[in-house]
Amino acid sequence: MTDQPLLVVEDLVTHFRTNRGTVRAVDGVSFTLERGETLGIVGESGSGKTVLSRSIMGLLPPKNVVSEGRVLFEGRDLSSLDAKQMRAVWGAEIGMVFQDPMTSLNPVMKIGNQVTEGLRVHLGMEKERAIETAVALLRSVGIPEPERRMKQFPFELSGGMRQRVTIAIAIACGPKLLIADEPTTALDVTVQSQILNLLQDKQRERHMAMILVTHDLGVVAGRTDDIAVMYAGKIVEKAPTRELFTQMRMPYTEALIHSIPKTDQPSHTRLPAIGGRPPDLVNPPAGCNFSPRCPYARDNCHHEEPPLMSDDTVTADHAFACWYPVGVPVRG
Amino acid sequence: MTTPKTLLEVRDLTVEFPAGAGRKVHAVSGVNFDVYQGETLGLVGESGCGKSTTGRAILQLPRPTSGSIVYNGRELTNLHGEELRAVRRDLQMIFQDPISSLNPRRRVRDIIGEPLAIWNVGTKEEREDKVRELLDAVGLDVAAAGRRPHEFSGGQCQRISIARALALDPNLIICDEPVSALDVSVQAQILNLLEDMKERYGLTLIFVSHNLGVVKNVSDRVAVMYLGKIVELAGAEELYARPLHHYTAALLDSIPVPDPTVRPGAAPDAVAGDPPSPIDPPSGCRFRTRCPRAEPYCAEVEPPLAELKPGHFVACHFPIGETDGA
Numbered sequence: 001m002t003d004q005p006l007l008v009v010e011d012l013v014t015h016f017r018t019n020r021g022t023v024r025a026v027d028g029v030s031f032t033l034e035r036g037e038t039l040g041i042v043g044e045s046g047s048g049k050t051v052l053s054r055s056i057m058g059l060l061p062p063k064n065v066v067s068e069g070r071v072l073f074e075g076r077d078l079s080s081l082d083a084k085q086m087r088a089v090w091g092a093e094i095g096m097v098f099q100d101p102m103t104s105l106n107p108v109m110k111i112g113n114q115v116t117e118g119l120r121v122h123l124g125m126e127k128e129r130a131i132e133t134a135v136a137l138l139r140s141v142g143i144p145e146p147e148r149r150m151k152q153f154p155f156e157l158s159g160g161m162r163q164r165v166t167i168a169i170a171i172a173c174g175p176k177l178l179i180a181d182e183p184t185t186a187l188d189v190t191v192q193s194q195i196l197n198l199l200q201d202k203q204r205e206r207h208m209a210m211i212l213v214t215h216d217l218g219v220v221a222g223r224t225d226d227i228a229v230m231y232a233g234k235i236v237e238k239a240p241t242r243e244l245f246t247q248m249r250m251p252y253t254e255a256l257i258h259s260i261p262k263t264d265q266p267s268h269t270r271l272p273a274i275g276g277r278p279p280d281l282v283n284p285p286a287g288c289n290f291s292p293r294c295p296y297a298r299d300n301c302h303h304e305e306p307p308l309m310s311d312d313t314v315t316a317d318h319a320f321a322c323w324y325p326v327g328v329p330v331r332g
Numbered sequence: 333m334t335t336p337k338t339l340l341e342v343r344d345l346t347v348e349f350p351a352g353a354g355r356k357v358h359a360v361s362g363v364n365f366d367v368y369q370g371e372t373l374g375l376v377g378e379s380g381c382g383k384s385t386t387g388r389a390i391l392q393l394p395r396p397t398s399g400s401i402v403y404n405g406r407e408l409t410n411l412h413g414e415e416l417r418a419v420r421r422d423l424q425m426i427f428q429d430p431i432s433s434l435n436p437r438r439r440v441r442d443i444i445g446e447p448l449a450i451w452n453v454g455t456k457e458e459r460e461d462k463v464r465e466l467l468d469a470v471g472l473d474v475a476a477a478g479r480r481p482h483e484f485s486g487g488q489c490q491r492i493s494i495a496r497a498l499a500l501d502p503n504l505i506i507c508d509e510p511v512s513a514l515d516v517s518v519q520a521q522i523l524n525l526l527e528d529m530k531e532r533y534g535l536t537l538i539f540v541s542h543n544l545g546v547v548k549n550v551s552d553r554v555a556v557m558y559l560g561k562i563v564e565l566a567g568a569e570e571l572y573a574r575p576l577h578h579y580t581a582a583l584l585d586s587i588p589v590p591d592p593t594v595r596p597g598a599a600p601d602a603v604a605g606d607p608p609s610p611i612d613p614p615s616g617c618r619f620r621t622r623c624p625r626a627e628p629y630c631a632e633v634e635p636p637l638a639e640l641k642p643g644h645f646v647a648c649h650f651p652i653g654e655t656d657g658a
Binding site: 044158159161189194196216217218219221222242244245259260261263264265267268270271272274275277278 | 378379485487488515516517518519520521523524527542543544545546548549550551552568569572582583584585586587588589590591592593594603604606607
């Protein structure tokens with residue numbers, strides 16, 4: 001079966017039980033990712049984007065978590081797998097790159113051992129071959145003098161170099177899906193563009209699917225096929241990248257795009273800011289989560305929740321959750 | 333147009349920190365610039381370039397290792413005790429992390445009112461009025477006065493910090509990455525607020541940030557820093573449209589643009605590698621190790637910051653467009 005999508009996420013729910021009440025971090029998210037496709041997941045802090053990527057990977061704390069829904073990877077339901085079965089998926093079939101390259105590498109283990117570990121465990125390589133492969137991998141992610149780097153510890157490398165190492169580890173076993181969660185947030189802007197270019201090259205070279213999670217629309221703008229915008233634990237708009245920027249329907253997406261200061265605007269351009277702040281996920285507002293901040297909200301927005309839907313003004317791949325979408329004359 | 337009044341003159345500012353074993357971190361190395369009354373000067377650069385240290389050294393926090401800082405005709409580097417304290421009324425600061433820069437155990441009215449209480453400004457009632465006026469100016473409800481910082485979001489805490497900085501009617505405010513910890517939707521609110529406050533209270537701002545888009549939005553002039561040096565300084569429009577330094581050009585090329593028609597990755601990496609360590613900066617031009625245009629000469633002689641066009645300063649032996657095909 002190769003015609004089935006690589007990843008299907010169905011009604012995924014991740015709630016955390018806390019002293020304050022239940023935090024609805026991910027609240028009914030569904031999407032499909034085809035082989036070799038790249039999806040950007042964009043949202044502000046607390047929108048649930050990181051919890052979503054961790055829920056897909058099955059990397060959630062063991063206690064006080066309510067999980068519902070299904071994650072089908074090549075037709076297999078990952079949520080039904082136990083820890084041992086998941087270990088065969090992590091690294092081998094789904095690779096992951098995290099935000100902070102310092103904490104995602106083991107500080108007391110040499111780079112070489114960290115890169116060869118997956119090759120030996122998942123691919124059963126002999127030590128010599130694993131070392132050769134690791135050197136080639138490090139070279140391919142742009143690390144100069146890989147033989148010398150293999151014998152060093154993470155603290156001896158710069159932030160950008162460390163992130164290159166975590167990318168080498170993530171792609172070492174040829175995963176079909178790479179999830180990169182804010183891979184460049186901890187890096188400077190010149191290094192950030194290097195790392196994003198590297199991720200894009202590797203994704204194309206290996207025909208991996210990739211989920212790029214970020215708070216920065218600029219990071220995903222030219223680099224993904226589709227973008228999903230998250231707000232308060234839900235996908236509020238999902239569209240082909242170009243269409244999202246030119247024909248956004250959800251007022252939140254519009255506000256997010258317009259509130260970024262751009263270098264081609266003159267100085268002292270007044271930014272269209274969104275009033276208020278993201279909702280408390282313990283007590284989300286009734287109706288549409290964005291309605292308290294939305295300039296277009298009407299009565300029914302405050303008690304009826306809009307579904308994620310498409311209409312005839314947009315392409316079939318474009319869905320949005322809004323009763324009064326922007327750019328569409330109000331009907332009725 | 334009349335020549336703007338120079339409010340602050342920074343000359344040969346150098347700040348070094350001990351790094352153990354007799355070595356030094358060269359955080360800021362001989363920086364020169366002026367700040368005009370009523371303008372916003374942006375200081376932009378990557379982490380470790382010395383932009384925050386420059387901002388703080390103006391307030392003598394820390395004391396510069398050498399150099400001169402003249403504010404309104406007074407040399408700050410040799411002021412001490414009461415004299416320095418008195419000058420600092422005029423110079424305020426807003427920090428990056430709005431939550432850790434507010435004392436969690438105090439109420440908002442005490443946080444904003446403390447500068448007034450310290451300087452014994454007006455009567456108690458007048459001080460309370462001033463706090464109310466400031467809360468209103470920064471867009472917070474007057475009822476916020478009785479609450480504590482943990483009850484507020486990051487954006488609201490930054491509004492409280494701004495209100496506190498405004499309490500003594502300062503002249504110059506140094507904003508050190510004031511929106512870096514905030515989400516874009518809240519960032520836009522705070523940037524607009526800073527512009528409003530600048531207008532309303534006639535402020536001069538030094539705006540330190542790593543975000544080129546944010547700096548362009550707020551600044552009249554922009555200085556680009558790299559490894560403790562200013563490499564380029566110009567009017568904001570001019571700098572972004574016609575950069576002369578290869579580092580500025582690389583920075584501008586590296587910004588992720590929120591526009592899907594701009595295809596990143598089509599061009600090769602703007603600059604290779606990481607910035608070198610400020611403990612042992614390269615000889616000559618400090619950018620030469622990553623510069624696409626570098627020649628052996630760049631390692632020998634440090635390029636001075638020279639005014640290539642009126643108001644446009646650059647520190648480069650081979651500035652963009654000046655040597656190619658000339």
